[in-house]
Amino acid sequence: MTERRSGNRGNTNQRFICGVIEGFYGRPWTLDQRKDLYTKLARFGMDTYVYAPKDDYKHRAYWREMYTVEEGDHLTALITAAKSEGIKFVYALSPGLDMCYSSAKEVNLLKKKLDQIVQFGCEAFALLFDDIESEMNEQDKEMFKSFAFAQVSVSNQIYEHLSQPECFLFCPTQYCASRAIPDVRNSEYLNTIGEKLAPGIDIFWTGPKVISRIISVESIEEISEVLHRPPVIWDNLHANDYDQKRLFLGPYSGRVPELIPKLRGVITNPNCEYGANFVAIHSLAQWSRCKIDGKKFLDAESESADIRLEKDVASSRATSTITLYGDEGADDRDEVYIPRRALKRSVIEWLSEFRRSKSMWGPITKPQPSGMSPISLSSFTPNQTKEGQNQDELSYKSPPAMELKPIDSSDTVEVHFRSPADSPHSAEELPSSKSSGILGPATPLSLVSQGSLEGMDVNSGPVSPAQKDEPMQEPDVVSFMAVEEETAKESRLKSIPEVDTGPVDSTRSIPSPPYISNQMITDLPPSNSEFEITVEDIFLLCDLFYLPFEHGTEGLKLLQEFSWLKQNSHLLNEGHKGKGASSPSREVREWHDRASRFDEMSRALNRLFTRLTYINNRELLYDLYPYVWDMRGVVSLLNAYVKWLGKCLGGKGLIGHGLWIGMDSWRWNGKIRHSMCIWV
Numbered sequence: 001m002t003e004r005r006s007g008n009r010g011n012t013n014q015r016f017i018c019g020v021i022e023g024f025y026g027r028p029w030t031l032d033q034r035k036d037l038y039t040k041l042a043r044f045g046m047d048t049y050v051y052a053p054k055d056d057y058k059h060r061a062y063w064r065e066m067y068t069v070e071e072g073d074h075l076t077a078l079i080t081a082a083k084s085e086g087i088k089f090v091y092a093l094s095p096g097l098d099m100c101y102s103s104a105k106e107v108n109l110l111k112k113k114l115d116q117i118v119q120f121g122c123e124a125f126a127l128l129f130d131d132i133e134s135e136m137n138e139q140d141k142e143m144f145k146s147f148a149f150a151q152v153s154v155s156n157q158i159y160e161h162l163s164q165p166e167c168f169l170f171c172p173t174q175y176c177a178s179r180a181i182p183d184v185r186n187s188e189y190l191n192t193i194g195e196k197l198a199p200g201i202d203i204f205w206t207g208p209k210v211i212s213r214i215i216s217v218e219s220i221e222e223i224s225e226v227l228h229r230p231p232v233i234w235d236n237l238h239a240n241d242y243d244q245k246r247l248f249l250g251p252y253s254g255r256v257p258e259l260i261p262k263l264r265g266v267i268t269n270p271n272c273e274y275g276a277n278f279v280a281i282h283s284l285a286q287w288s289r290c291k292i293d294g295k296k297f298l299d300a301e302s303e304s305a306d307i308r309l310e311k312d313v314a315s316s317r318a319t320s321t322i323t324l325y326g327d328e329g330a331d332d333r334d335e336v337y338i339p340r341r342a343l344k345r346s347v348i349e350w351l352s353e354f355r356r357s358k359s360m361w362g363p364i365t366k367p368q369p370s371g372m373s374p375i376s377l378s379s380f381t382p383n384q385t386k387e388g389q390n391q392d393e394l395s396y397k398s399p400p401a402m403e404l405k406p407i408d409s410s411d412t413v414e415v416h417f418r419s420p421a422d423s424p425h426s427a428e429e430l431p432s433s434k435s436s437g438i439l440g441p442a443t444p445l446s447l448v449s450q451g452s453l454e455g456m457d458v459n460s461g462p463v464s465p466a467q468k469d470e471p472m473q474e475p476d477v478v479s480f481m482a483v484e485e486e487t488a489k490e491s492r493l494k495s496i497p498e499v500d501t502g503p504v505d506s507t508r509s510i511p512s513p514p515y516i517s518n519q520m521i522t523d524l525p526p527s528n529s530e531f532e533i534t535v536e537d538i539f540l541l542c543d544l545f546y547l548p549f550e551h552g553t554e555g556l557k558l559l560q561e562f563s564w565l566k567q568n569s570h571l572l573n574e575g576h577k578g579k580g581a582s583s584p585s586r587e588v589r590e591w592h593d594r595a596s597r598f599d600e601m602s603r604a605l606n607r608l609f610t611r612l613t614y615i616n617n618r619e620l621l622y623d624l625y626p627y628v629w630d631m632r633g634v635v636s637l638l639n640a641y642v643k644w645l646g647k648c649l650g651g652k653g654l655i656g657h658g659l660w661i662g663m664d665s666w667r668w669n670g671k672i673r674h675s676m677c678i679w680v
Helices: 031-044 069-084 104-119 138-143 147-161 188-196 217-227 257-262 274-288 330-335 339-355 535-544 553-567 570-579 586-613 618-647 653-657 671-678
Strands: 017-022 048-051 088-093 124-128 168-171 202-205 232-235 265-268 308-311 320-323 413-416 477-479 482-485 661-663
Touching: 017 031, 017 274, 031 048, 031 069, 031 274, 048 069, 048 265, 069 088, 069 104, 088 104, 088 168, 104 147, 124 147, 147 188, 188 217, 202 217, 217 257, 265 274, 274 339, 274 618, 339 535, 535 553, 535 586, 535 618, 553 586, 553 618, 570 586, 586 618
Parallel strands: 017 048, 017 265, 048 088, 088 124, 124 168, 168 202, 202 232, 232 265
Antiparallel strands: 308 320, 413 482, 477 661
16 A cells, blocks of 8 residues: 555654545445545545445444355455555454453454455454443453453454554544543543554544544544554544434534644544535545644634635745635645635535436435335335334325426515414324335426425524534424415516425425436436536535534525524514605615525525536435425525515514424424524
8 A cells, every 4th residue: 555645744654544434324335436435535635445334234233244255246346446546445343232252252253254354355454342332241251351451352363363454443432532431531441442452553533522523632632642642533523324314515624734743544434425425525635635724824714705814824934825715825725724715625626526427226215324114215205204203203295296386586475374273283193104106207397395394493592511512403393384375477587486485285295306217317407507506506505514513604694694584573563663664764674685685595595406406416416405405495484484574564473373383303404404493
C-alpha cells in the first residue's frame, strides 16, 4: 500500500488513515455502490474502507459461520476492486455479542474465520467490541481479571496469528468519553486497553459522545495519554441509522485541522443512503489536507458568498485574501478549512453525479433498523412501521390513483382547522396495510402536493446545557388539518407550476419516486434546461438537511421567516383597524413583503423537487426523494397557512377554529421540519 497521496503533514512516521466505514445499522450497500465508493475515495485522495455492516449477520450475530462460495466470491470481488483503486480494504468482525473469551474453541473459530478472509485477499482487519454487554460470563470471570483483559487477550492472539498486519484496528466497548466509567482518565477499562493491547493495534474513538458535536484537541490529548497511542476517530457526524427519518448533507465540521497531527486517522460512518454521502466524504477529504481552522479567520461564518477573509495564513507570508466560497489562493486553500467553502466545492463536484446516467433494477427498499420487515417499493406508497413504537403509531396506506389539478401561483389557498369532534379518524383507527403493484410507464409529475399528515409540537422550550451536544430530536406529536383549494385566475408564471398544498387525507402517504419498474428504467424525461438541477438547487438541498447540531443557511432562513410571520400576524389586524384596508401601515406592508419572501422560498423548494424527479441518476433519486417530498409538503402547508393568515387579517381565527393537537409518533425528516411545525 502506497503512502496517502495528500500526505499527513503532522504524522511523518505513519500513514494517516482517512476513509469510510460501513458500520451502520440498516441495509448494507450493494456491490456496485461499494465499487463506486472505492473510485471516489481514490479520486478524493483517501485510502481506507472498513467493511463492518451491522446487518451482515456473518459479521456480527453469526460471526462463527464461514462464508459460502458465493459469499466468498462477493468479498473477493470487493477486495480486488479496492486494491485496484489503491484503497485498503479492512475486514471487521464483531464477535462480542456472545463470545466466550476464555474458550480455546471460540478463539480458534475466530482465527479460522479470519483465515478464510485472508484467502479472499484481505490484508487488513479489525475487531469490534462496540454496543455489547460489559459483563463477562462466569467462565470468563474465572480466567480474566476484567472485561478489558479478556478483550485484550483475544485481540493480541488474533494479531499475532495474522502475523501482525500493517493495519489492525480495535473498537473498545467504552468507545467515547460519555461511556467511560467513571471518566476517561480514571477508566480502569481504557487504561487496561492502553497498557496491555499490542502497540501495533490502532484503537477507534468517537469523541466526547457517540455522535460528537465538537472534538477538541484537549480531549484527543487526554485519550491519547490513556491509550498510549493516538486514536483513530470513528466519526458518526453524518450517521443517520439512529433516526432514518433524518438525513445529513452538510460539510464535515466541528473538528479543527489542528487535530490531524494528534490522530492516527479519521474514518467517517455516514448516512445509510449511499448516494447521500458525497458531501460528507468529499468535505472530509478536504479537511484532511488542511492545517488551519478557517474559523480563526472569521468571527462567525458568513451567510454571504461575497464576504472575503483577509488574514495572515502564516507569519512568513504577506496578507492574502481568501474568499469564503471562492477558489482564490491555491496555497491558502490547502491549509485553511472553512466548512461553507468546503460545502461549495463538494456541491460543485456532486452536480455531475446528479447528471450521471444511472439506472435502477427492481424494487428498492429504504434501509431500516434491524428486526424490521423489508419494505417493498413496488407500489406507490409503502407501508412503513417501525418496531418498538407505541400502539398509537400512525400507519400509512397507499392511496388510489387519482388526478390532481395543478394550482396556479396566483391561487389563494384557505386552510381550515378542525376540532377533535370533526376529525374523521383518530390515530388508533388508521389501518395499517401492505400494498403491492407495479407503476406504469414514466410520466411527468405535476407539482401538486398530494397531502400529508404532519406533526406539530405546541410545547417548545429552550435547550438545556446538557442537551446542547446531543443531536436534535423531535417530539411525538401530530396534528390533523384539512386544506381546501380555491380556483383563481391563470398563473402569470410560464415555467414550473407552483403548488403549496393539497387536500389532506389520513390514508395518504409518501409516494415512491416516479418511473419505478421491475425492469431497468430506460425512459427519462426529455432534456430541458428548465428541469435540469443546478448548483443552487443542491445548495438548498444541503441546507435543508444539514447536520445533527446545526441548520444550513437557507433552512435557518425558513425557520426565521415563518417564526416572524406567525408571531407578528397580529399586526395585520391592528393595521387594518387603524387605517383601513385601503391604507395599510408600514408594519402591514413589511408583513406582506416577508410573506412574499417565504412564498418564494416555497417556490424554490418546489423547483428543487421537480428537478430532482428528472435527474438522470435514478439511484440517487431513490435515496433523496422521500426526504425532499416530505420537506416540500411541510413547507407548502406552512406557506398556505401564512396566506391564510394574510387573508384573515390576523391570527384570531385560529382560536375560533379550535386547532386540535393529537399525540402520535411522526418523526420523519429532522429538525428543520420539526421546528417549522412546532410554531403552527
